[in-house]
Amino acid sequence: MSIHITAPVGSIAPVVLMPGDPLRAKLIATEFLTDAALVSSTRNIFYYTGLYKGQRISVGASGMGCPSIGIYSYELYSNYDVQHIIRIGTCGAYHNNLQLFDIINVNKAASESTFAKEAWGYAEEVMLPQGNAYTVINETAAARQQAVLDTAVHTSDYFYRANPELPAIAAAHKCEVVEMESFALFANARYLGKSAACLLTVSDIIPTQQKISPDQREQSLLPMIELALEAGIRL
Ligand code: HPA
Secondary structure (H helix, E strand, O other): OOOOOOOOOOOOEEEEEEEEOOHHHHHHHHOOEEEEEEOOOOHHHHHEEEEOEEEEEEEEOOEEEEHHHHHHHHHHHHHOOOEEEEEEEEEEEOOOOOOOEEEEEEEEEEOOOHHHHHOOOOOOOOOOEEOOOHHHHHHHHHHOOOEEEEEEEEOOOOOOOOOOOOOHHHOOOOOEEOOOOOHHHHHHHHHHHOOEEEEEEEEOOOOEEEEEEEHHHHHHHHHHHHHHHHHOOOO
């Protein structure tokens, strides 16, 4: 057990898929895994372990933002000996060259968050995917002939803000999209010598205010979830 995850040690697989939303973790476990067992539900942050194509894999939520994913990823890596975490989330596109439902394999995360500096002394404002998860995702996508964009992400600490301009950090690092977790996940994996990658589906186009509708949301994330599962069993 760890402070925020009450699964018995040994009940979480070395590969964890990590959506933000606990109900999405439940949906993935129910729809895609066989023999799925709920192994932790502390704070209603659900973790499941089951089989995908016969291989053991876990899925559990990160919650929203760097502080939350910072806690769950740290405890998984250090208390449960997890080797790989693939975050599977949604993002907003800063420009209208991207389209709703595009899938992104994050190649770097830039942030004004103090997480990496204050937690681990990493002063850089860019964190990279760690280990082989990012490469295996790209190889898996190529083998499936599934289109995946290699894109830089802005990991933001805010969802709502007064200024509608492109944030300076996104302009400086040519970030095409924004989400709220990759930077902290990559920083933890770097510090602990583990593997981490992040797949995102574009759920909104910020300049045009186009959005995936609530009833499209579940279906629209399935191609990304399948890619993460297929990559997960190759790790
Ligand atoms: N901002 C931050 N995170 C997000 C967004 C956004 O517009 N869309 C999906 N995740």
